[in-house]
Amino acid sequence: MSLKNILTPFIAWGNITKDPVTVKDPLNERPGAERYRGFHKNDIETCIGCGTCEDICENQAIDLVPVDGIETKDGDSGLRPMVDYGRCCWCALCVDICTTGSLTLSNEYTWVSEDADDFRFIPGVDKKSWDDNEKGWKKPEGNYEFYGTKRVHMPELHAEDRDKSFIEFVTGYSKQQAEEEADRCVECGICVATCPAHMGIPEYISAIRNNDLEEGLRILYDTNPLPEICGRICTHKCEEVCSVGHNGDPLSIRWLKRYIADQNPSEKYKEILNSENVENNGKKVAIIGSGPSGLSAAYYLSLIGYECTIYEKLPEAGGMMRYGIPEYRLPYDQIDKDIDYILSLGVKIEYNVNIGTDITLDKLKTDYDAVFAGTGLHLGRSTRIPGSDHKDVFFATDLLREISLGKEIQVSEKIIVIGGGNVAMDITRSLARLQNNKFGKVDTTATSLESEDIMPADREEVVEAREEKAIIDPGWGPTSIEIENDKVKGLHVQKCLSVFDESGRFSPKFDEKNTKFFEADMIVESIGQGMDIEYISKETRDQIKFDQRGRIQVNEYFQTGAKWLFIGGDIIQGPDVIHGIANGHKAAIGIDKFINQNG
């Protein structure tokens, strides 16, 4: 043994006075690093239960479970993630994909319990000591996204290229654009409940991703037989609850629907939708009105063998879709594409027939096994302010219908539109185009009770109207129309302070001292529409229930107290196309049940 070997153990004693390089006190707290990935935290008020955390988890560690006190409502499933720490590998993919940013990881990584089931809990609901721990893993800021947060811009004509004509200005997605937009969808399905027709939205978006547009069309027609139309003018409430919209732009669900419909040629519809051989069941249903609810009822009834005849008051089919929505938003050939396919299934339309005068409703009751009425809201409502009965004061619905019928309407140099909804924007933009053609300039102003933030019109309608040089001046209540020498001089208004009372009822309040005068030589009222049910005889009307406000009461199948009569569409719900479609579909199911029960 050498001297070195003997001395070496004692050399270590030389370190006895030096500071240790290891961390002191290993028995007490050992906090995780600032961004350590420890136990989950969830802000349950922000979480919407979309389930993307569950979908992305590679270990199936997450279940979505109901939680007491969290309500299921539009945009929130009411479910919350429960984590099984027997499977969690702390990768934090669930945090990184979280659409609302509610899910995070604390940096707490030690926790002792003898019960294995304790290691399965609902973060944010089952209280834990680390719930207020600010440290840990959060989704990094910046460009770290698992899905695109910006929507693919929909190409459209510039204002100066569209403001003189009624050509369609939204040009539609290309294949690449549609696939890129579809790729942003996280397929959570939160939107489905909000869509009145409960369309299979994630499924048809997935079909775009898979470039299987025939499958996409089949999914659309499961719940909606008017996809070209809805793909253009649907009120797209689904987009308002889109989970991707919590941290970016919501999916362009409407434009993606349009893409599927646009890409499938009409001559292949029957083959794709497997409707070439529909057997007639010998039963007949009369449908009054060829608007969305009537067409939808006719489509779903004809698929199960009913012989459907639609009675239409006007010379062409479509109802408000053709006679209420301007051609620049919804071209007539696209309306025809949807309707022609429904007609190809054997649905008949009798045009220019007025129920009540040309044929009575009771006659239809006798000749058919059931009747569906979707006669819509075509009567304009008046403000009834002084001067509103002047001949140069019009209803928007009347003017829009006349334009669609190809008739020449009065177009004055200075026009005021009263109303802040989509119909008001439609007539404002239509009149702006006609003024531009006639006078080379636009002088149309729309004013509404509602202030800018609560205008019922879609935001893009307001933006586009302004692009087309119309003026939108919201937040004013009309008081009178000034008439001088039998000519309209303008509209007096006062500032509207609020529209609804605390309980949400319509009860506008005004500042009478804050007034304004809009000069105009023509005024259009667009404050809502009413129904015309003169065609329903008194005897039948006596069987129908009405509520205190005169609205018709129907059951879940849109069946009235007169069992053979089903009523749907704008009269009952909406007003919009997608409610009409959903109503027609449900009514078709109800009519089938009713007829089968009656043998």
Added chain:
Amino acid sequence: MDNIFDDIQKRFEITDIVKQDKNLNFLTCKKELTVSLITHLKNIEGFSHFVLLTAVDWIEDEKFQLTYILNNPDKRIDIGIRTYIDRGTATMDTAHHLWEHVATYQRELKEMFGIDFPGSPRVDEQFILEGWDDIPPYRRDFDTLKYAEETFFPREGRKSNDPAEYMKKKLYPDEEK
């Protein structure tokens, strides 16, 4: 640290210098020059401590990224050397001759990613995955979920809900299609 880069930039064709913080920099080097660069950093620039070697599977680019982290204890600075190797052949020069414990990291990468380091001691021996018979589990084409389903039994009492189906049940239960 900048003077180190000036010196090695031309000699080792380094690119993509990322100054993560004042004591930590990353750089990228060609596969062929990486071990030479590490040798230079150890012997000439004082990065005498090997901290770790790790990998990332960039499956879309058909590459593995290797990252060597070295420490200079005198200057208290770290340097990360990144290099990219072909995912198909998945072979890299060994660096165990510089520090013995590099062999352990290389053995781990062989097991977890299937990256070979010919000549590295015990590189083919099992590391922690005893009896592993699937593709290396850190490769991105390894289906963790499928493996878990086939290998482990599910915990009793677990039940999940699809948001869309659950919302239908709660909000419009009677609707038929």
